[in-house]
Amino acid sequence: MTLLDVALAVAGLLAVAGGVAVVSTKQLVRAGLWLVVALGAVAVEFLLLGAEFAAWVQVLIYVGAVVVLLLFAVMLTRAPIGPSPDLDRPLLPALLVGAAAGLGLAGLFAAAFGRLTVPAPGAGTAQKLGTAIFDDWVLPFEVLSVLLLAALVGAIVLSRRESTR
Amino acid sequence: MTWEIVLRVALVAVAFLTLPLLVGQTEHKVMAHMQARLGPMYAGAFHGWAQLIADGVKFAQKEDLTPREADGPVFRLAPAVALLPYLLVLLVIPLGPGDLVGQPLDVGLFFVLAIVGVGVVAVLMAAWASANKYALIGGLRAAAQLLGYELPFVLAAASVAMAAGSLSLPQIVASWRPWWLLWQLPAMLVFFVAGLAEIRRPPFDMPIADSELVFGYLTEYTGLRFAFFLLAEYVGIVVISALTAALFLGGWHGPWADSVGWLWMLLKTALVAFVVIWLRVAWPRLREDQLQRLCWLILVPVALAQLILTAAVRVALQ
Amino acid sequence: MSIPGAGLGKGLAVTLKTLVSPSITQQYPDVAPELPPRSRGVIALREENCTVCMLCSRECPDWCIYIDSHKEEVVVPGAARPRQRNVLDRFDIDFSLCMYCGICIEVCPFDALYWSPEFEYAEYDIRDLLHDKDRLGEWMATVPPPPPHDPNGEPSKEETAVAKRAGTA
Amino acid sequence: MIRPVIPLLTAALLFGLGTYGVLRRRNAVLVLMSVELMLNAVNLVLVTGDVLRPKVTGQVFTLFVIVLAAAEVGVGLALVLRLFRLRRDINLDQVPLDEEPEPDPAPAPVLDEEPTR
Numbered sequence: 001m002t003l004l005d006v007a008l009a010v011a012g013l014l015a016v017a018g019g020v021a022v023v024s025t026k027q028l029v030r031a032g033l034w035l036v037v038a039l040g041a042v043a044v045e046f047l048l049l050g051a052e053f054a055a056w057v058q059v060l061i062y063v064g065a066v067v068v069l070l071l072f073a074v075m076l077t078r079a080p081i082g083p084s085p086d087l088d089r090p091l092l093p094a095l096l097v098g099a100a101a102g103l104g105l106a107g108l109f110a111a112a113f114g115r116l117t118v119p120a121p122g123a124g125t126a127q128k129l130g131t132a133i134f135d136d137w138v139l140p141f142e143v144l145s146v147l148l149l150a151a152l153v154g155a156i157v158l159s160r161r162e163s164t165r
Numbered sequence: 166m167t168w169e170i171v172l173r174v175a176l177v178a179v180a181f182l183t184l185p186l187l188v189g190q191t192e193h194k195v196m197a198h199m200q201a202r203l204g205p206m207y208a209g210a211f212h213g214w215a216q217l218i219a220d221g222v223k224f225a226q227k228e229d230l231t232p233r234e235a236d237g238p239v240f241r242l243a244p245a246v247a248l249l250p251y252l253l254v255l256l257v258i259p260l261g262p263g264d265l266v267g268q269p270l271d272v273g274l275f276f277v278l279a280i281v282g283v284g285v286v287a288v289l290m291a292a293w294a295s296a297n298k299y300a301l302i303g304g305l306r307a308a309a310q311l312l313g314y315e316l317p318f319v320l321a322a323a324s325v326a327m328a329a330g331s332l333s334l335p336q337i338v339a340s341w342r343p344w345w346l347l348w349q350l351p352a353m354l355v356f357f358v359a360g361l362a363e364i365r366r367p368p369f370d371m372p373i374a375d376s377e378l379v380f381g382y383l384t385e386y387t388g389l390r391f392a393f394f395l396l397a398e399y400v401g402i403v404v405i406s407a408l409t410a411a412l413f414l415g416g417w418h419g420p421w422a423d424s425v426g427w428l429w430m431l432l433k434t435a436l437v438a439f440v441v442i443w444l445r446v447a448w449p450r451l452r453e454d455q456l457q458r459l460c461w462l463i464l465v466p467v468a469l470a471q472l473i474l475t476a477a478v479r480v481a482l483q
Numbered sequence: 484m485s486i487p488g489a490g491l492g493k494g495l496a497v498t499l500k501t502l503v504s505p506s507i508t509q510q511y512p513d514v515a516p517e518l519p520p521r522s523r524g525v526i527a528l529r530e531e532n533c534t535v536c537m538l539c540s541r542e543c544p545d546w547c548i549y550i551d552s553h554k555e556e557v558v559v560p561g562a563a564r565p566r567q568r569n570v571l572d573r574f575d576i577d578f579s580l581c582m583y584c585g586i587c588i589e590v591c592p593f594d595a596l597y598w599s600p601e602f603e604y605a606e607y608d609i610r611d612l613l614h615d616k617d618r619l620g621e622w623m624a625t626v627p628p629p630p631p632h633d634p635n636g637e638p639s640k641e642e643t644a645v646a647k648r649a650g651t652a
Numbered sequence: 653m654i655r656p657v658i659p660l661l662t663a664a665l666l667f668g669l670g671t672y673g674v675l676r677r678r679n680a681v682l683v684l685m686s687v688e689l690m691l692n693a694v695n696l697v698l699v700t701g702d703v704l705r706p707k708v709t710g711q712v713f714t715l716f717v718i719v720l721a722a723a724e725v726g727v728g729l730a731l732v733l734r735l736f737r738l739r740r741d742i743n744l745d746q747v748p749l750d751e752e753p754e755p756d757p758a759p760a761p762v763l764d765e766e767p768t769r
Contacts, residue, residue, distance in 0.1 A: 004654045012662030017668050019689050023673035028294050033239065035685050036286055038666070042692045045659050046714075052716045053272055056279040059697070060319075060716050060737045062702065065283025065312060065727045066688065072308050073729045074681050081236045081296050086743070088681050094675035101670015109660040111694045117653045121703050124273045126332055133715070134709045140346045144719055151723035158730035161737075199498040203508040448492035 004120055008048050015041035026083035032071040036063055050121030053129050177255050177267040183398035191435075192399075192442045193217075196206035198357045199446040220392075227388035232296055235385065240294035244386070244393035250280045251400040253263035258407045261417045261427035266335055274326050277408065280318050281363060284397075286313040288372070291394070292382035303381025306453060307365060307372035313460040314362035314369075321356035324475045325349055325385045345415070348478060352471040353413035355464050357437070361407065362460070364401030367445040371456055379380035383463040384438040407435035512634035520630065522600035523583045526576055528623035532595035535569035539587035539596060547580035548587060549573060579609045597626040659700045667693035680732045680742040684725060691721050 017037030025031045039062045046055035133141055193216060197204030209215025231237050244328060254277050258269035268275055285308055292304020328349060329337040346353075361371040373381030383394055410433035417426030451459065507566040518524075535552040551573035556565040558616050577595075599622045606612050632639070666689050673686025691697050695717050698710035 002653055005658060006663075008654065008658045011318070012658055015662055015664045015692075016669070021698055022685055023669050023676060023682075024690060028679065028745050029236070030239065031682055032684055033286075033290065035688060038689065038695055039692060042662075042666075042696055045662065045696060049699050049703050051702065051711045051714070054276045054695075054718075055701055055710045055716055056272060057718055060275070060279035060282055061722050061757075062688070062692075064279065064285060066722055067310060068285045068289060068308055069725050069729055070311075070685060071286075071293070071682055071687075072305065073732055075289070075293055075301065075305060076733060076741050077681070079293075081294070083236060086678075087682065088676050088679055091676065091746070094672050098668050100362065100668075101671040103653040106661050106662035108656060109664055111658055111672040113655075116657065116704075117655050118703055120654050125707045126275070128708050129687025129711055129768060130713070132712050136709075137712050137716075140716060145717055146717065148723050150678050151727050153727040155377065158727070158734050195502065198506055199502045201504075201506045201508070203502050203506050203510070206510065443495065444496060447498045448491060 004048060004121075008045060011041045011044040011048065014038075015045065026082055026087060026149055027081075028074045028087075029071060029081075032067055032074055035070070036067050039067065053126045139157035166169060173182065173267050174256070175292045177335055178252075181252050181255055181400060183329070185396055188438050188442075189209045189395075189399050190214065190400050191439070192445075193441050195439065196446050199354035199443070207469050210427070220461045224389055224392035225344060228478075229389065230385075230387045234296035236294040239290050240385075241390070243287050243291035243294065244390040246395070247284060247289060247397040248400070250283045250287075250391050251397060251404050253280050254404050255400070257334055257405075258404070259338055259416060260430050262335075262423055265417075269335060269345050270333065272332045274322055274332045274337065274412075277334070278322055281318075281404070282311075282315055282435060284363070284401075287397075288382055293386040297385050298383045299378045299380075299383045303372045303374075303378045303384070306378075307382060310365070310369065310371060312360055313357045313457060314318070315463070317355050317361035317468045318363055318459060320465070320472060321352040321359065322408075322412065323419070323470070324352040324471045325356075327472070327475050327479060330479075334411060338411050338418070341415045342413065343418075345413070349413055349475070351467050352475070353409065353466045355471065356413065357405070357409050357440075359460075359464060360405035361441065362445070362456070364398060364405055366398070366402065366441055368448040368451050369456060370450055371453055374450060401436070402438050402441050406441060410434045518600045518602075520627070521598065522602075523598050524600040524602040524625075525578070525587060525598075525599045525604060525622055526531075526581070526617035526619065527599040527601075527623070527626050528574055528576075528616055529595050529597065529623055530571060530616055531618050532570050532591075532593045533574065534593055535571055535649065536592065538592065539592045542586050542590045544584060544586065545580045545582060549575040549577070549578040571616065574619065575613055576619060577613045578604070579612040595621065599623075599625045600627065601625045654703070656700050656703055659696055661691040663696035663742070666690070666696065671675055678743050678745055680735065680744050681729075683744060684728050684732070687724070688721060725731075 004050050015038050017034075018041055021034035022031050022038060025034060039058065041065075043055045046052075046058060108133040170440030193203045193213070205216035207213055208219040212445075230241055232300055257270045257273040257276055259266040287302050288307040289310070292300045292307065294303070307388075325337060326332050327343075328345065329340040331337055331340070365372055375381075378384070383391060386394060407430075408431060414433045414437070417430045418424070418435070419429035421434075531650075535550060537550060540546070540548040540550050550571070550573050552569050555570045557568045558565045558606050585598065588598060601622055604614075657683075670686045670690030670693060673689060674683055678685050683699060695714045698714045698717070700755070702708055702710040732742050
């Protein structure tokens, strides 16, 4: 265990704790705020793994936009302060599937990479990333922009009120 | 090495604590004189220089209230969340040539944009946890405003990053040339206006419009927590001014630049901060629909056009 | 045809001009304020001129002037019988009621009431704002001299009367 | 030297939590949040993959996923708000999948009105 490992483990624990809180809290808005914690911790993991650019994109898009939109929606749909009743479905099926997926994957990863150590990655990959996107992945990039446009138009159409026609 | 980092962080912390006070005092005085008043004159004997310190003492003495219906932990945490992003941003803004920056960061500009965006979360936390309808309306307004203006803000910054061919703030300042003032002028205006909206300064203070929403998402705050929000606003002015100065006004460039570069940077920052204060005095608040109209119909197209122009000039120069 | 945004520029120009011109704030407790002439600060009483005609008290819109008097006989040498004279016992103005209309001063036929620019007579208790004739008399010292006569104006009635009497006599 | 198993385990647990949340939660926004958790788990795996090999493909895909998540949330929230406007509720179990939705009551209901259903 190096210092970097410890940092990774701490951020990972934070992310998982945030995730647990997101799926278990009874208070709608707090779930959104715990999501900020989880996503922030994942961003820290990105940083530690040398994906500096991805980390800041994560903060910019996820924390700055996605979570805010989610909170916005929670507040617009009138979340009460304090616990809301009737948030959850029956526990058992969800727990079974969730635990199977999570622990199964965890077991798989542990078995495959359990003893592996790799050299710590260097920082500062924005340039490499740009080159990769615009050399190897131009088509997906363009397709993605079309998709974004479609999502934009779709969201606007969906949220228009009928009476404004 | 460790000592150096500690020293740098300490210096940034000092700047974090003094520059906003300086801006606040300037605002007191400039606003007063623009309204043919004198402003604070008594605290500290000489032209009320210690007014903000006195205010701080006053805030510290006030009762720390949490409304009974409020979501306590969230309510109490919000001011810190509001303040923290700006402190982090100050770390990467270059003050002078070479090594005169808190922490040189390869993707500094991107870091700044990402971190400034986190401030919205604090606003939503404060708004929702207050259990007050004015606060909630203010918070929703703020969220809509901040989400909207983030777009031109980022696009304008992307233009200058493209012009410089780097995301590192010191790099961008280093490759700045005087003729960029003209070339990047639309981006500068867009960035400055969107930045004003990001820190919710007048004329973009719809979220805390005191004549209709009491004080928006700050309505329920008192004492030190309120002071934290105020401090966040003034650090915000410092950050936006410093960013505008660094990205578009050439940062430390100027006559005798290498020896007094930091002075130029501070001077330009102060100039932009003065404009921020000036606009507050001179211009009325935008209505909510005007606010969104300005963002989506003017700023975003201008920013996109500027991006195309920047790209064209870059390609032509190569 | 107006240029769009001209108003914004104008706003900036006005505020900048105000910024560089001196401010109009007066540092009152430290620096005495420059009051305009004929400031209505307080009503001063020249007791000797008062004949207890009660005009001021009757004309006062909110009845804040209280006057008491008694009659005295004055023996004038050579006269057939003693003359009667009104003697002022009490002349109070309640400044918690006074609305500074100045009607009392206008109607006084004997110039017993004057405007004084003195304004620093605030009290902690509203009852202390009832000022008696001694206090009102003290304020006479602060009454400014009457403004000089307008050189282009008509001469005053008294002056013409005196001149006419001198001419006819 | 780092052990890539640590972020991978984190990702696996996050993914499990996300799955659990999607199945457990009844509230539409909470389901969206759980989906975000799963997406983040995938991102974490992709980024960790880059540490194992000297390429940045994983990060490229992370960026793509993040952009996708933004698009997804935009459309998803539009749907949720639409649902709320129609039914005053965003409980997913109450969504009738086999009937035509009633048209949007016009003029659109003020937020304070009682359900018009």
